[in-house]
Amino acid sequence: MHKPFATTSSSKPFSARAALAFAALAAAASAPVHAQSSVTLYGIIDEGINYTSNVQTSPGHGHNLYSLSSGILSGSRWGLRGVEDLGGGLKALFVLESGFDVNNGKMGQGSLLFGRQAYVGLSGRFGTVTLGRQYDPVVDYIHPLMPSAMFSGSIGAHPGDLDNLNNTNRVNNAVKYRTPSYAGLTAEGMYSFGGVPGSMAGNQIYSIGAGYARGPLNVGVGYLSARNPNASFFGTAVGATAATNNFGSSPVINGYASAQSEEIISAGATYAIGAATVGAIYSNTKYKHLSGAASVLNPAGMGGTATFNSAELSFQYQLTTALSVGAAYNYTDGGAANDAKYHQGALSADYVVSKRTDFYLIGVLQHASGTDSTGHAARASLNGLTPSSGNQQATVRFAVRHKF
Incomplete structure (x- = not known):
């Protein structure tokens, strides 16, 4: 079948020239695309051994616990990040990021496939616009200044991560805009559609923030407002419903799930002085318009x-x-x-053995007093761990972290 083409004298030179021309055109067309586009696979594996005191096993009773845990200083994750140059200074971008537990292989963030982040957007001289599941501006500007992000891990976050500065909650259905940097100053605005038919404001979330980073100084401020936070802010995992308490197991805040709205105002700063870095964080968090009736969302019947x-x-x-x-x-x-x-106090040490691998040691101690959100005597409750049986709890963690 191929013999006529192979033996025809006029077809051989023509085929060769055509093939060369086609290859040249293909190379010319494809080379700029490959040079200006990229997709990156990345991730972090954070795994270690914990000792935790006074873990409640039944009301009023607790025992010490030794365990393995994943993703404390950095959440264990893998992700894909891509960018394409569209010309004229405009770029398309996307991020798909999935959290997981090293010990059992389960997906994190309530078993969502891309529970950490999932968004697509455009960036250019005007700034950056992104759409999808994202971090809010308070997290973007304050979280990097937190000790929990720098050295104490999620167990060193504020009790119950009540102000979300450790990024427990991401925001679904969100449109976010970030300005270009003006001499180190940037700002963000975000709006999350509530998805409630007939109600533009139902379950909506909006947030604004700004930051300044130049030389040794980093400063961030932010504000967030969430309508019906049990459904809009906390209820973003698989199986979550507005009728169930989605605030988690921490008695610091899980008695406030009936709140009609939540507001967070926060500010933070770090300043480097030679080999030292000092920092300060402040937050004000309000759970507003509590129902006043005892229920699974409000066990103490608080108003x-x-x-x-x-x-x-x-x-x-x-x-x-x-x-x-x-x-x-x-x-x-x-x-x-x-x-x-x-x-709450935290101490830590981190030893880097290569560009990708380090070992760290963290110790955190918390003491509680007064009455907590459930209407009972306040129990110590280190973030992400099982609450204490009493008013004091300590944990020590030794772990390895590898980045790829």
């Missing part, structure tokens, strides 16, 4: 507004190029609504 003020100081020091240490103290006051107060 009105529950307000938390939280302040934290931190210090980090780079002892050598490989070894750094950190210390932080946080005080959280629940105000008149429940009179709960939480004192």
